[in-house]
Amino acid sequence: MKDKIIHAIQDEYEEDFAHCYGCGRLNEKGLHFRTGWLGDQTVTIFKPQEEHSAIPGFVYGGIIASFIDCHGTGSAALALHREKGYEPGDKVAPPRFVTARLHVDYLKPTPQDSPLRAIGRLEKLHPKRWKVHTEVFAGESLCAKGYVEAVVMPDTFKI
Amino acid sequence: MKDKIIHAIQDEYEEDFAHCYGCGRLNEKGLHFRTGWLGDQTVTIFKPQEEHSAIPGFVYGGIIASFIDCHGTGSAALALHREKGYEPGDKVAPPRFVTARLHVDYLKPTPQDSPLRAIGRLEKLHPKRWKVHTEVFAGESLCAKGYVEAVVMPDTFKI
Numbered sequence: 001m002k003d004k005i006i007h008a009i010q011d012e013y014e015e016d017f018a019h020c021y022g023c024g025r026l027n028e029k030g031l032h033f034r035t036g037w038l039g040d041q042t043v044t045i046f047k048p049q050e051e052h053s054a055i056p057g058f059v060y061g062g063i064i065a066s067f068i069d070c071h072g073t074g075s076a077a078l079a080l081h082r083e084k085g086y087e088p089g090d091k092v093a094p095p096r097f098v099t100a101r102l103h104v105d106y107l108k109p110t111p112q113d114s115p116l117r118a119i120g121r122l123e124k125l126h127p128k129r130w131k132v133h134t135e136v137f138a139g140e141s142l143c144a145k146g147y148v149e150a151v152v153m154p155d156t157f158k159i
Numbered sequence: 160m161k162d163k164i165i166h167a168i169q170d171e172y173e174e175d176f177a178h179c180y181g182c183g184r185l186n187e188k189g190l191h192f193r194t195g196w197l198g199d200q201t202v203t204i205f206k207p208q209e210e211h212s213a214i215p216g217f218v219y220g221g222i223i224a225s226f227i228d229c230h231g232t233g234s235a236a237l238a239l240h241r242e243k244g245y246e247p248g249d250k251v252a253p254p255r256f257v258t259a260r261l262h263v264d265y266l267k268p269t270p271q272d273s274p275l276r277a278i279g280r281l282e283k284l285h286p287k288r289w290k291v292h293t294e295v296f297a298g299e300s301l302c303a304k305g306y307v308e309a310v311v312m313p314d315t316f317k318i
Binding site: 016019021022028029051056061062063066067070099100101103104106108146157 | 176180214220225260261263
């Protein structure tokens with residue numbers, strides 16, 4: 001299993017869209033989730049920091065929800081970008097999605113001492129709305145699963 | 160509408176359970192969500208910081224998910240504590256819940272410049288499992304709604 005994303009979609013979001021607390025490369029205090037292709041699935045990798053605990057030793061559920069959230073919007077952006085003929089690394093600004101719906105089932109306590117991997121499977125609901133089914137692993141252990149319904153960012157989000 | 164929680168359940172969690180990134184009073188880098196009663200509903204109030212953006216000016220969905228998450232576990236703890244005859248402020252250690260399921264529907268972009276309020280309605284599914292239906296407001300505007308299914312912390316969570 002790869003342990004680092006080489007070409008992440010978040011590396012190529014336009015600057016105005018790169019300040020997300022979850023995945024914005026320009027948010028200095030953010031989590032810096034980065035999402036790339038893994039065959040026809042998607043992957044995001046994250047090493048929780050000490051403060052990201054529920055109780056010491058176990059990852060906070062809100063961090064897992066955030067991980068699934070940005071993995072979902074990033075995966076949807078990867079998918080629509082590919083439909084248009086582009087891949088991360090092509091230096092073409094990708095589409096930017098936002099989250100309409102997020103669901104997480106916490107299956108077992110998630111240990112804090114190993115990197116987390118989110119693995120996504122894409123389902124196209126509409127040309128501008130994608131559902132990303134995601135499993136979160138700590139090592140080989142499936143700790144959470146969920147989905148995001150992501151939509152192309154509406155004009156109401158723009159300042 | 161009150162703008163500060165006087166007696167929050169998180170103020171009285173036992174020290175081992177007070178390190179949560181979302182609501183732990185002993186987590187120096189955490190978000191410090193605090194949840195109290197509002198009649199027979201529950202309320203949590205949070206002022207997002209500048210870094211908690213999706214894009215500048217709007218709150219990140221993962222922060223909203225985290226807000227609903229800890230509001231849910233805190234609300235369930237309030238409810239079970241009350242069932243046992245206690246209220247926050249009584250200086251009796253309350254039960255500690257964890258999240259089994261989290262669902263969020265993002266209804267509109269959430270502006271970052273005003274405090275958020277989560278308002279919870281409790282549904283008892285089982286003596287140790289509660290569902291907390293939550294609406295998130297920025298000012299008077301309903302921006303997100305969702306629910307948490309919270310369970311009394313299982314032994315597998317203890318180190």
